[in-house]
Amino acid sequence: MTLTPPQIENLYTFTRQHYVEYYDLQTELVDHLANDIEFIWQAQTKLSFEEARDKAFKKFGVFGFMEVLERRQKAMNKRYFKYLWTELKQWFTFPExxxxxxLFFAIYLGLSTIFAKSLLIGLFVIICVFAIYKSIQLKQQFKQRKAxxxxxxxxxxxxxxxAGGSAMLLLSQLPQWYNFSGNIFxxxxxxxxxxxxxxxxxxxxYISFEIIPNKAEKLLNETYPEFCL
Incomplete structure (x- = not known):
């Protein structure tokens, strides 16, 4: 037997009920469950859809979809950092x-003066303001996209x-840099x-807050062919 559209929709609802909120992972799991259900029906034709679905779900073990979710998150984080690395390398080729x-020489010359510590604190403040502003802006953009x-x-x-979470975590560690003694520079x-x-x-x-978000549409279309549908 082949699953009907209402049964497919039921599987999407089922994945959401089991804490899978991402559509790309939902689609992968629905496809997997649908194949398993059809295979189960070949051997046990009298099982109802719900019984076959629950039997297919048991194959995911005690933690259900959580292990699949964790693997996908690791894979997507790896893909994201690959994008970061690719963009960073561009800044070491001409004309970037x-x-x-x-930028390097401006910072180097500034730290070579008697105002080194003040300059470093000023740079830290500028980065903090930029990070907070861009975090709010990206959050608003994300809400608009969701709408x-x-x-x-x-x-x-x-x-x-x-970008916002990682930056704030790293920024929280930066004040330690300003505990340097006055003559360390x-x-x-x-x-x-x-x-x-x-x-x-x-x-x-700059890459994580500005460049990659501006390329989001392109990156998402490359990753998910169905994204533009």
Missing amino acids: LITTMA LSNKKWMLEDIIFKQ DNLYIVFSVSIFSTLFCLWM
């Missing part, structure tokens, strides 16, 4: 390399939410290292 070098569609996609969720190796870190951090923030 010019901007990268200018246009009732489907939730895992990669879309990561693009519009993870007399060491050129320290100045050089902090300049590299600050440059990379600024690029990472």
Whole structure:
């Protein structure tokens, strides 16, 4: 027997009831469950749809869909960071390399002055303001996107939410940098290292908050062919 459209819709509801909120994963699980149900019916033709569905669900074990969800989240996070890395590498090729070098030397020269600690604190404040502003903006954009569609996609969720969460976590650790003694910036190796870190951090923030969200439509269409339907 082949499942009917109402039965397929029932499977979507079933996945949502078991805490799978992402449409892409729901579709994968529905396809898997549908195949299992049809296979079960071949051997046990008298089973009802609900009985066959529950029997197929038992194959997922004690934790149900949670293990599948965790695997998908790891895969999508890996894909997201691959996008980050790809974009970051672009800033070390021309013409973006010019901007990268200018940013590095501006930070390096600033940290080589007697105002090094004040400059670092100022940079931290600017980054914090930028992160908070962009987090609010991305949250609003995500709400607007959700208003246009009732489907939730895992990669879309990561693009519009993870940037803010990851940035805030890292920013919470940055104040430790300002416990340096006043003369620590007399060491050129320290100045050089902090300049590299600050440059990379600024690029990472800009990529995660600005570039990737602006490319969200393209990335989602590449990942989910059905996204544009």
